[in-house]
Amino acid sequence: MKSYVIPKIELLAWIERLIKENEVVAPIKKENFTSFLPIASSRQIVWGAPQTVIPPKAYLYPQSEELLTYEFSGQGPKVQGKNLTKPRVLFGVHPCDLNAIFLMDKVWAEKNPDENYLQKRQALTLVGVDCLKPCAPQAICLRMDGLNPRDRFDIFLTDLGDNFIAEVATPKGEALLKGIGKETRKDEAKEIRKQRDALFDREELPLKPKYVDLPKLLKENYAHPVFEEHGKKCYGCGSCNMVCPTCYCFDVQDYMHVSLARGERKRVWDGCMLDDFAKVASGENFREDRRERLRHRTYRKLFYLYEKWGQSFCTGCGRCIKACLTNIVSPLEIANQIHERKIT
Amino acid sequence: MNTLYTPELATIKKVIPQTAWETFYELELDARPTLGHKPGQFVMVSVFGVGEAPISITSLPLPDQPTFELCVRKVGNVTGALANLKPGDKVGIRGPFGNGFDLSRFKGRDVLFIAGGIGLIPLRSLILTTLNRPADYGKVFILYGCKTPKELLYKGELKTWECKDNVECQVTVDLGDEDWQGNVGVITTLLPKITFDPRRTQAAIVGPPVMYRFVIKELLARRMPEGNIWMSLERKMKCGVGKCGHCQMNNIYVCQEGPVFNYSEVKALPEAV
Numbered sequence: 001m002k003s004y005v006i007p008k009i010e011l012l013a014w015i016e017r018l019i020k021e022n023e024v025v026a027p028i029k030k031e032n033f034t035s036f037l038p039i040a041s042s043r044q045i046v047w048g049a050p051q052t053v054i055p056p057k058a059y060l061y062p063q064s065e066e067l068l069t070y071e072f073s074g075q076g077p078k079v080q081g082k083n084l085t086k087p088r089v090l091f092g093v094h095p096c097d098l099n100a101i102f103l104m105d106k107v108w109a110e111k112n113p114d115e116n117y118l119q120k121r122q123a124l125t126l127v128g129v130d131c132l133k134p135c136a137p138q139a140i141c142l143r144m145d146g147l148n149p150r151d152r153f154d155i156f157l158t159d160l161g162d163n164f165i166a167e168v169a170t171p172k173g174e175a176l177l178k179g180i181g182k183e184t185r186k187d188e189a190k191e192i193r194k195q196r197d198a199l200f201d202r203e204e205l206p207l208k209p210k211y212v213d214l215p216k217l218l219k220e221n222y223a224h225p226v227f228e229e230h231g232k233k234c235y236g237c238g239s240c241n242m243v244c245p246t247c248y249c250f251d252v253q254d255y256m257h258v259s260l261a262r263g264e265r266k267r268v269w270d271g272c273m274l275d276d277f278a279k280v281a282s283g284e285n286f287r288e289d290r291r292e293r294l295r296h297r298t299y300r301k302l303f304y305l306y307e308k309w310g311q312s313f314c315t316g317c318g319r320c321i322k323a324c325l326t327n328i329v330s331p332l333e334i335a336n337q338i339h340e341r342k343i344t
Numbered sequence: 345m346n347t348l349y350t351p352e353l354a355t356i357k358k359v360i361p362q363t364a365w366e367t368f369y370e371l372e373l374d375a376r377p378t379l380g381h382k383p384g385q386f387v388m389v390s391v392f393g394v395g396e397a398p399i400s401i402t403s404l405p406l407p408d409q410p411t412f413e414l415c416v417r418k419v420g421n422v423t424g425a426l427a428n429l430k431p432g433d434k435v436g437i438r439g440p441f442g443n444g445f446d447l448s449r450f451k452g453r454d455v456l457f458i459a460g461g462i463g464l465i466p467l468r469s470l471i472l473t474t475l476n477r478p479a480d481y482g483k484v485f486i487l488y489g490c491k492t493p494k495e496l497l498y499k500g501e502l503k504t505w506e507c508k509d510n511v512e513c514q515v516t517v518d519l520g521d522e523d524w525q526g527n528v529g530v531i532t533t534l535l536p537k538i539t540f541d542p543r544r545t546q547a548a549i550v551g552p553p554v555m556y557r558f559v560i561k562e563l564l565a566r567r568m569p570e571g572n573i574w575m576s577l578e579r580k581m582k583c584g585v586g587k588c589g590h591c592q593m594n595n596i597y598v599c600q601e602g603p604v605f606n607y608s609e610v611k612a613l614p615e616a617v
Contacts, residue, residue, distance in 0.1 A: 067349040070392045076434035077392045081350035111600065112585040115347045222614065249589030252349075252582045256393040263393045265349070270582075270589070278590060280580045281397075281420030284553055286593070286615065296592070296615075304595035 001151060002174070003189060004166045006181030011157075011164050014180050015042035018089055022125075025059055026091040027052055036090070047159065049092060051135045051317060055245035056090055056097050057104055060120045064268045067116065067252070071262045085119045089176065091127045094135065096146035096317040098128045098153050100245030106309055107248060116267075125176050128153040130189070132196050134203050138318030140332045142200040143207035146315030148193070158189040165189040207332050209339040214312060217335065218303040220344045222295075226337045230328035231291030234273070240297065240320035240329040241271025246305075246313040249277075272297050294328070301331050348585050351390045351436030352376065356429055357411055362497050366462065367427055368402075368415045373437060379412045381405050382444030383469035384576055384604045388584045389414065389422065390436025391429070397422035398581040398599070400466035401440060404476055415465045415497065441584040442603050445470050445548065445574060453546045454482035456538075458559055460489050460531055460551025464497050466576050466603075467550050471505070478510050485538050485545075486513045489531035493517050493524045512538055531555060532562045542568035549575045556617040560607060573607035577616065 006014070018024050019039060027034045027049040034049050036056045054063075070077045093101070108117035128149055131141075141147040149156050154173030158165040165188055166181060168174050209217050241247045251270040256263040270277060273293050278286040287293050305313040314331040321330045358370035373379060379387070381401045390396045397420065403413035418427040429435070455474050459467045474481045486505060490496050496515070506513040514534040516527035527534065531551070547568060549559055556575060563573055579591035579598040591598035593615040610616040 067347070068351075072392070076353065076355075077436075079350060079353065079392075079436065081346040108587070110586070112348055112587070114585075114587055115345070116349075248587070250582065250587070251590075252396060252588065254393055254395045260393070265390075265396075267349075267582075267588075272589065272592075278580055278592075280578060281423065282552075284578075286553075286579060292615075296594075299594070308595070 002168050003184050003187070004168070004177065004181035005184045006164045006166055008162055008164060010180055011166075012042045014177075015045070015091070018176070022087055022089045024089045024091055025056070036092075039091075045092060047092075047129075048132065049094075049129075049135070051094070051139070051319060051322070053243060053319070053323075055100060055243065055317065055319065056093055057101060057245050059088060059090055060101070060104065060124065061108075061117055061248060064266050065116060067265045067267055069262065069264045072260070085123045087123045087125075088120075089125045089127060092129045093126055093153070094131050094141075094317070095128065095149040096139075096141045096315040097245050098126065098149050098156075099146045099311070099315040100317070101126065102150075102152040103246050103305075103309060103311065103313060103315070104248060107305075125172055126153045126155075127173075127176075128156040130156065130158045130193065130196070132159065132192070134200055136318050136322065138321040138330075139200075139316060140204055140207070140314075140318055140321075140330070141316030142197060142204050143211065143332055144312050144314045144316030145211055146312075146317065147197065147200060156189070158192055160188070160192075205332060206336075208336045211312070214302045214335055215307045217338055217342075218299055221338045221342060224338050224341070224343050226334055226341075227291045227295040227298075230334065231289060231294045233326040233328050234290040234294055235325055236273055236275050236290050236293065237325065238271030238274040239323040239325065241273055242269060243319035243323045245315060245317055245319070246301070247271065272300070297329075298331055298334050302335060348587075349438070349583070351388070351396070351438045353434050354437045356431050356433045356435065359429065359431055362415060363495055365419070365495070366415055366417045366465075366497060368413065369426075369429075370411050370413050371435070371437070372411045374434075378408055378410060379437075379440060381412065381440035381469075383447070383473050384444035384466060385440040385442045386466075386584070386603065387414070387437050387439035387441065388581070389426065390438075391422050391425040392436060394425040395422045396436070396438075396582070398441075398584060400469075400576075402465045402468045404469065404472035415462075415468075417462050438584060441599055443601065445604050447473065449574075450474070450546050450548075451480050452482070454485070454540060454544055456485045456487070456540055456545050456547040458487045458531060458547060458549040458551070460555040461491070461495065462497065463550030463552070463555075463576075464488055467548060468498065468501075470548055475505060475508060475511065478508070482510070482544070483540070484508075484511045485540055486511065487531060487534040487538070488513070489516045489518070489534065489551075491518045493521055493526075514538060530558070532558050535562050535566070542566045542572070545572060547573050549573065553578070553617060560617075570608045570611070571606060575605055575607065575610065575617075576603045577605060577610075578603070
């Protein structure tokens with residue numbers, strides 16, 4: 001991987017040039033929150049940004065997305081598959097979200113490749129920015145192996161104050177950078193990551209079981225009372241699903257135009273914590289209890305998908321912990337409780 | 345462009361009401377010569393403007409067969425809208441999806457079908473497969489239970505199946521009516537009425553969730569090996585291609601690895617039955 005040192009002034013000018021040629025989406029201030037939105041100027045960017053409410057996955061897998069349209073004519077319906085793709089730079093993505101996007105790339109490409117995601121992904125250039133301190137007290141990224149960006153980006157920026165280090169992992173990143181900055185052979189960014197890891201280690205809540213033991217821990221504690229205890233407090237609101245960068249379940253809905261001459265089919269985010277997620281038309285609900293739903297969500301993140309893809313599907317962004325109204329959903333907290341009161 | 349989610353059009357050729365709730369459809373794909381399904385698979389059926397639902401294929405798979413058959417209970421939005429369609433109307437079809445029954449495990453064996461309610465619909469595809477090539481299979485037992493006689497499906501066909509040399513049919517209802525002369529009782533009461541060798545018989549079971557536990561218990565008590573017990577499981581499905589998440593039971597996507605499961609797989613999955 002090549003590294004470049006870029007003076008801040010030069011980097012900002014580069015972003016201005018990018019904006020002219022591409023849609024650039026970056027964390028900006030919106031009311032009291034930070035949100036990934038298209039920017040018109042580099043001045044809008046919130047540097048060292050607090051976590052956005054909605055993860056940047058929304059630019060690959062929107063909350064509501066048209067799958068197809070149909071028109072009715074004398075011969076019956078005409079169906080048109082849809083896919084809107086435009087080149088886009090996603091700027092300022094934290095390591096937890098880079099890891100989440102890496103995992104999303106896997107699940108959408110698996111077995112039946114989902115072009116709706118993959119085409120948007122292909123048209124996207126990912127520019128990460130390192131977190132030099134925890135973005136929120138809820139962050140558990142170091143614990144969940146989400147803080148290490150690996151090579152899961154096109155460009156990764158580390159803020160040194162007057163300069164930035166840009167690590168470039170792909171030809172796409174190299175092309176976007178267009179030769180700005182000076183190549184450096186020093187591993188300064190890695191050194192900074194080591195230091196900031198020590199800071200995160202002091203500040204983040206501890207994960208009591210070993211990270212690599214999480215799948216086994218859950219596997220052996222299926223009937224653990226923590227799910228009953230927390231499930232009792234759960235509102236079943238699905239907020240934890242909606243803000244999660246690795247939740248990807250969806251509902252499919254048809255919308256008819258008022259003319260009844262055409263309509264569209266959309267997919268919208270759905271959540272396994274919602275009451276009717278597994279409910280069929282006959283009324284049978286295959287995951288009726290909130291206890292079961294909380295367990296399923298936790299098992300997806302820390303066991304089923306971890307085991308399948310070799311990494312926890314909680315990347316530690318802390319969004320669900322912040323969003324949860326009753327403070328029951330933290331995967332770290334649940335894992336700690338199971339670890340401390342093992343039932344097997 | 346066409347994606348995983350773009351249905352192909354199919355034309356309804358025949359509509360045959362079965363009961364007050366279920367309707368039988370014969371369909372033909374507009375742009376492909378044959379659906380090419382296996383017994384136990386399903387399709388996603390679209391009524392445009394209403395939505396899409398997973399529906400079991402009920403017909404005998406034959407090479408180059410231009411039509412395929414569905415039988416649908418009207419119970420939700422999509423199935424309710426299907427009930428209003430007539431011959432000549434168009435629906436959308438995606439699939440066939442799912443694994444289907446592994447015929448190699450049934451060939452050369454006696455086959456015991458246990459159907460509860462509309463569980464007979466997906467099983468019919470496999471029943472017809474065994475009846476179509478009697479030389480490939482041993483004896484065939486068909487046990488079928490419904491709540492009341494009004495809900496019995498494929499009544500005419502049941503009679504023709506019964507007439508075959510290698511076939512034994514037993515039908516029961518939970519609650520009879522004035523005209524009902526047959527068995528009354530839950531489906532497990534039919535098991536003592538047939539003589540089968542559990543070790544050389546493969547059982548295929550489809551019914552409501554509550555039925556599986558009782559039926560499996562009875563079969564295991566008769567020393568049927570776990571590996572001989574096959575079942576097809578219903579789940580909510582929105583995509584059919586292993587993405588939308590609704591059909592998960594534990595770590596399994598039913599639309600991909602099912603809907604047909606062997607009992608030996610299912611018993612390790614607390615969310616299965």
